[in-house]
Amino acid sequence: MSARVFLIGAGPGDPDLLTIKAHRLLQSADVILHDSLVDKRILALAADHAELVDVGKRCGKHSATQATINKLLVSYARTGQIIVRLKGGDPMIFGRATEELQCLQAADICCEIIPGITAATAAAASLQHSLTQRGIARSLHFLTGHGAEGGLPKHDWVSLTRTGGTLVIYMGSQTIAGLASHLIEAGMNPAMPAIAVENASLPEQTITIATISTLPNRLSRPTGPTILLIGEAMGNKEEAAVAAAQLVAG
Numbered sequence: 435m436s437a438r439v440f441l442i443g444a445g446p447g448d449p450d451l452l453t454i455k456a457h458r459l460l461q462s463a464d465v466i467l468h469d470s471l472v473d474k475r476i477l478a479l480a481a482d483h484a485e486l487v488d489v490g491k492r493c494g495k496h497s498a499t500q501a502t503i504n505k506l507l508v509s510y511a512r513t514g515q516i517i518v519r520l521k522g523g524d525p526m527i528f529g530r531a532t533e534e535l536q537c538l539q540a541a542d543i544c545c546e547i548i549p550g551i552t553a554a555t556a557a558a559a560s561l562q563h564s565l566t567q568r569g570i571a572r573s574l575h576f577l578t579g580h581g582a583e584g585g586l587p588k589h590d591w592v593s594l595t596r597t598g599g600t601l602v603i604y605m606g607s608q609t610i611a612g613l614a615s616h617l618i619e620a621g622m623n624p625a626m627p628a629i630a631v632e633n634a635s636l637p638e639q640t641i642t643i644a645t646i647s648t649l650p651n652r653l654s655r656p657t658g659p660t661i662l663l664i665g666e667a668m669g670n671k672e673e674a675a676v677a678a679a680q681l682v683a684g
């Protein structure tokens with residue numbers, strides 16, 4: 435049986451960053467269940483007859499509970515129409531896709547997943563900083579900045595300071611002060627480059643360039659979705675070029 439439910443990544447906001455497949459499916463969907471974070475210009479791609487259902491998720495918070503969203507998804511899917519479940523960024527990164535997929539599977543409903551551009555790579559493109567860098571950042575770590583019960587998540591802070599890679603923190607703008615102090619207490623150099631990108635890919639994008647110790651004060655109460663990028667690779671591009679040249683010479 436071919437899929438009638440499509441779990442689609444809407445990307446970071448700019449409609450031009452949708453995949454061609456996402457664009458095509460949005461135009462043919464009968465029902466679109468979408469998060470609040472999804473840009474209006476993307477929703478405007480829907481057919482005139484399409485029913486748009488805002489399930490309210492925004493920055494990890496949501497007005498409809500996850501259980502309600504799961505039930506809605508299954509009941510719409512049972513109508514036999516083409517259903518799109520549209521999530522910001524990539525649906526498989528901090529998108530609670532597993533719960534929705536499990537509910538659909540339990541109801542014997544097929545679902546196809548269409549990946550989207552995640553906030554991390556959209557921010558890297560805006561910054562023109564690679565998230566990995568030869569000799570400087572050998573790994574990449576996607577983290578939540580928000581615990582399931584609110585407040586800080588229970589990360590292994592010491593391990594995070596020893597990765598030798600770039601830390602990308604989703605949903606961390608409200609907890610940045612706690613995140614920064616845990617990382618510094620765990621051994622991170624207070625001068626470690628740290629950048630916040632708010633509304634990546636959108637006209638209202640704002641970039642705050644700082645260090646892990648100065649970012650909490652420099653970041654002025656962002657209202658849009660904000661991603662944090664921490665690590666040597668976020669430092670001065672000239673330094674990175676010198677280090678790369680030294681590697682080649684060595």
Ligand SMILES: C[S@@+](CC[C@H](N)C(=O)[O-])C[C@H]1O[C@@H](n2cnc3c(N)ncnc32)[C@H](O)[C@@H]1O
Binds near residue numbers: 525604606633662
């Ligand atoms: C619930 S998570 C969803 C992540 C999404 N699935 C993705 O792959 O980008 C929401 C968080 O993603 C980040 N985010 C999403 N869109 C963003 C954007 N355009 N600019 C910066 N951060 C963004 C923010 O950290 C926000 O709090």
